[in-house]
Amino acid sequence: MPVxxxxxxxxxxxxxxxxxxRHYDEVRLLAPADVDPSSGYRLYSTAQVPTAQLIRxxxxxxxxxxxxxxxxxxxxxxxxxxxxxxxxxxMESKLDRTRAxxxxxxxxxxxxxxxxxxxxxxxxxxxxxxxxxxRTVGWDDIGGWLGDAFARLEARLASEDLERRGDxxxxxxxxxxxxxxxxxxxxxxxxxxxxxxxxxxxxxxDRVELVVLPAVDVAASVHTGPxxxxxxxxxxxxxxxxxxxxxxxxxxxxxYLDPAASGAMRVEVCWPIRDDRAAAGExxxxxxxxxxx
Amino acid sequence: MPVxxxxxxxxxxxxxxxxxxRHYDEVRLLAPADVDPSSGYRLYSTAQVPTAQLIRxxxxxxxxxxxxxxxxxxxxxxxxxxxxxxxxxxMESKLDRTRAxxxxxxxxxxxxxxxxxxxxxxxxxxxxxxxxxxRTVGWDDIGGWLGDAFARLEARLASEDLERRGDxxxxxxxxxxxxxxxxxxxxxxxxxxxxxxxxxxxxxxDRVELVVLPAVDVAASVHTGPxxxxxxxxxxxxxxxxxxxxxxxxxxxxxYLDPAASGAMRVEVCWPIRDDRAAAGExxxxxxxxxxx
DNA sequence: TTGCTCCTCACGTCACGTGAGGTGGC
DNA sequence: TTGCTCCTCACGTCACGTGAGGTGGC
Numbered sequence: 072m073p074v075x076x077x078x079x080x081x082x083x084x085x086x087x088x089x090x091x092x093r094h095y096d097e098v099r100l101l102a103p104a105d106v107d108p109s110s111g112y113r114l115y116s117t118a119q120v121p122t123a124q125l126i127r128x129x130x131x132x133x134x135x136x137x138x139x140x141x142x143x144x145x146x147x148x149x150x151x152x153x154x155x156x157x158x159x160x161x162m163e164s165k166l167d168r169t170r171a172x173x174x175x176x177x178x179x180x181x182x183x184x185x186x187x188x189x190x191x192x193x194x195x196x197x198x199x200x201x202x203x204x205x206r207t208v209g210w211d212d213i214g215g216w217l218g219d220a221f222a223r224l225e226a227r228l229a230s231e232d233l234e235r236r237g238d239x240x241x242x243x244x245x246x247x248x249x250x251x252x253x254x255x256x257x258x259x260x261x262x263x264x265x266x267x268x269x270x271x272x273x274x275x276x277d278r279v280e281l282v283v284l285p286a287v288d289v290a291a292s293v294h295t296g297p298x299x300x301x302x303x304x305x306x307x308x309x310x311x312x313x314x315x316x317x318x319x320x321x322x323x324x325x326x327y328l329d330p331a332a333s334g335a336m337r338v339e340v341c342w343p344i345r346d347d348r349a350a351a352g353e354x355x356x357x358x359x360x361x362x363x364x
Numbered sequence: 365m366p367v368x369x370x371x372x373x374x375x376x377x378x379x380x381x382x383x384x385x386r387h388y389d390e391v392r393l394l395a396p397a398d399v400d401p402s403s404g405y406r407l408y409s410t411a412q413v414p415t416a417q418l419i420r421x422x423x424x425x426x427x428x429x430x431x432x433x434x435x436x437x438x439x440x441x442x443x444x445x446x447x448x449x450x451x452x453x454x455m456e457s458k459l460d461r462t463r464a465x466x467x468x469x470x471x472x473x474x475x476x477x478x479x480x481x482x483x484x485x486x487x488x489x490x491x492x493x494x495x496x497x498x499r500t501v502g503w504d505d506i507g508g509w510l511g512d513a514f515a516r517l518e519a520r521l522a523s524e525d526l527e528r529r530g531d532x533x534x535x536x537x538x539x540x541x542x543x544x545x546x547x548x549x550x551x552x553x554x555x556x557x558x559x560x561x562x563x564x565x566x567x568x569x570d571r572v573e574l575v576v577l578p579a580v581d582v583a584a585s586v587h588t589g590p591x592x593x594x595x596x597x598x599x600x601x602x603x604x605x606x607x608x609x610x611x612x613x614x615x616x617x618x619x620y621l622d623p624a625a626s627g628a629m630r631v632e633v634c635w636p637i638r639d640d641r642a643a644a645g646e647x648x649x650x651x652x653x654x655x656x657x
Numbered sequence: 658t659t660g661c662t663c664c665t666c667a668c669g670t671c672a673c674g675t676g677a678g679g680t681g682g683c
Numbered sequence: 684t685t686g687c688t689c690c691t692c693a694c695g696t697c698a699c700g701t702g703a704g705g706t707g708g709c
Contacts, residue, residue: 074607079662083541083616084602086595088503089663090543094699110707111664117603124599131465131592136698159466166459172424173452210381248376250383250674299424302379306417309377310410314367323376372688382689387673403681404690429672543700 073118075105081115085123100140101126134158171297189307191292196324196341198286199236202227203258206277210251214298217241220257227279234262238329242284242322256322258284287321289341293328301338308342317344366411368398374408378416385416393433394419425455464590482600484585489617489634491579492529495520496551499570503544507591510534513550520572527555531622535577535615549615551577580614581639586621587631594631601635610637 082089095101096113101123104116115123122143129139138158145151204220221239228235239259246253261281290312294304312318326339375382388394389406394416397409408416415436422432431451438444497513514532521528532552539546554574583605587597605611619632 072607074609076606077662079538079542080602080606080611083538084599084606086541086598088542088544088699090700091698093664098698112707113663117606120599120603124595127595128465128469130698132462132469155469159469162462162466166462169425169455169459172421173455176421176425176448176452245372245376248379249372249381251381302417302420305379306377306413309373310413313369313373313377313410314365316367318373370688381673383674384672386690391672405681406689423672 073116075114075116078103078113078115081119081123084117084120085127087123087127095126095136098136100136100143129158132158132162168299171299175297175300189292189304189311191290191308191311193288193290193344195288195346196286199260199284200263201258201260201282201284202233202279203256203282203284204277204279205254205256207253208247208255210247213255216255217257221259223279224257224259228259228261236260236262238326240324240326242324244322245320248323254322258282287324287341288319288344288346289324290317290344291339291341294338294340295335298336298338301340304338304340308340312342312344319343319345366409368407368409371396371406371408374412374416377410377413378420380416380420388419388429391429393429393436422451425451427451461592464592468590468593482585482597482604484583484601484604486581486583486637488581488639489579492553492577493556494551494553494575494577495526495572496549496575496577497570497572498547498549500546501540501548503540506548509548510550514552516572517550517552521552521554529553529555531619533617533619535617537615538613541616547615551575580617580634581612581637582617582634583610583637584632584634587633588628591629591631594633597631597633601633605635605637612636612638 076084078089078092081087082092085092087095092101092113092115096103101119103113104119105114106112107114125143126139129142134142138154142151142154145154202224204223206216206220208216224239227233237260239257241258242254242256244254247255290308292304292308292311294301321343323343324341326341328337328339330336369377371382371385374380375385378385380388385394385406385408389396394412396406397412398407399405400407418436419432422435427435431447435444435447438447495517497516499509499513501509517532520526530553532550534551535547535549537547540548583601585597585601585604587594614636616636617634619634621630621632623629
């Protein structure tokens with residue numbers, strides 16, 4: 072037979088602090104079973120203990136209160152399990168990333184320098200016809216979005232019987248780095264002639280399209296190793312470009328080199344630089360990305 | 365040769381957002397190498413890239429900005445490595461706890477109920493002479509503090525040649541559960557006669573002392589399994605006590621049963637309850653803890 | 658009567674993010 | 684001249700924690 076407990080007693084049973092319990096009441100996550108009308112005292116039922124403990128577990132896993140409310144409120148058991156499983160996957164991938172960061176820090180501390188062997192290649196990327204998807208993406212969502220995007224691109228390649236010409240890649244707008252949210256374009260090069268003559272224009276969001284990526288001069292360097300350490304290559308390559316005063320505007324381009332060729336994921340980072348004609352005084356604007364008509 | 369970059373460029377090189385960089389400037393964690401006096405533009409040196417990337421790695425590991433500032437500012441290399449190693453240990457133990465929580469949630473979801481086999485024993489704990497240490501402890505520090513405390517108690521047992529009488533344990537004040545910070549007493553029972561006749565009094569903080577823990581009636585239940593899941597036992601035991609209207613004031617007591625006896629860590633949770641005399645109408649106050657003179 | 662538990666504001670914390678409104682150089 | 688990048692407030696967010704000041708029942 073359930074019985075009513077004071078907030079302090081309920082805190083002892085559930086290991087939730089009194090302050091947290093009041094907060095959960097305020098945001099309508101866990102309201103007390105009853106409130107004394109004269110004193111305003113919150114009264115919790117022993118029947119609420121399991122719910123409170125579930126909340127505590129979820130909070131231990133840093134699940135946001137909104138998400139917990141959704142889980143607790145979902146009458147559909149299937150939907151509920153899906154939400155929880157999704158969060159567990161999220162936590163597990165976070166564990167992996169943390170482990171990788173710890174390892175890379177250990178390397179750093181023990182003097183294993185990964186950036187010293189930097190090889191920079193300067194070259195002109197020609198205009199390339201490609202199948203592409205574009206979208207405003209948040210920093211933390213980039214991994215998931217790229218996975219989705221390439222799956223969609225592959226599906227379209229197959230369904231339209233298009234011929235692939237080289238490794239896939241992505242374009243990252245300045246805003247993506249500067250505000251940690253911005254336009255990203257995932258692309259797969261295709262055979263010439265299959266794409267229209269019109270160059271890339273922004274506007275069509277999140278739709279697979281045939282486009283032509285503009286030609287651009289770049290300084291390029293290949294990153295090998297975990298994705299979380301790609302900032303080392305960015306730092307080294309950006310420093311290389313900066314110290315030679317070669318910087319130009321426009322998105323940074325990454326090429327995802329076929330893992331089959333080397334056994335491990337390798338990423339070629341392409342940093343836009345001025346071209347020779349610009350150095351000769353010609354008026355050559357850097358390629359603009361996402362400017363629209 | 366280092367060169368100066370705008371904040372936006374520096375953001376691209378370091379993968380820190382512009383907002384974060386301005387924040388780090390404001391809190392004096394990473395000031396730009398120079399500031400244009402007329403425009404106020406921040407100018408960062410390429411020589412600052414490694415520091416910025418180190419900050420990013422530490423933030424990925426959720427190291428607080430104050431802690432990072434201490435690490436970067438410590439001229440003493442040994443001290444610096446110690447601070448970093450400490451944080452890595454911290455992260456690794458957090459990883460372990462998260463893994464355990466994920467596992468326990470999976471169990472919960474798959475219907476493995478750990479609380480159903482609850483056995484509650486009602487009994488009177490006699491007054492017990494003990495060697496004890498007491499302190500105000502925060503919720504997240506409890507594991508570390510208990511480890512320290514028992515090490516100190518063991519050392520004193522050895523140095524004073526005292527005879528141990530049973531498993532160690534701890535007393536947890538109401539405040540510890542309700543505000544997640546409060547008085548905790550770690551103790552090891554010793555042979556009668558070695559302790560003074562005076563009962564426990566608060567006041568002496570963080571010092572090993574001989575005391576007498578007062579007698580108390582309790583409902584007790586043994587928790588087996590990871591420490592992070594002990595809330596299940598608290599919930600079940602507290603519900604048991606609540607539904608029988610047996611609740612009494614005073615600290616909760618845990619006994620850490622000798623692992624040698626069963627192979628795994630087991631914790632006996634003792635919940636104070638009214639004794640029989642109270643039920644018979646006698647005026648018996650619940651034992652008070654930390655009341656002082 | 659004193660202590661204790663509980664109550665409600667109101668504000669603080671941490672590490673930024675979100676606009677608003679404005680300036681300077683190409 | 685237009686756009687772009689940068690600037691400074693001021694306020695918002697998330698999940699509580701920290702007091703201040705006060706009430707009700709034993």
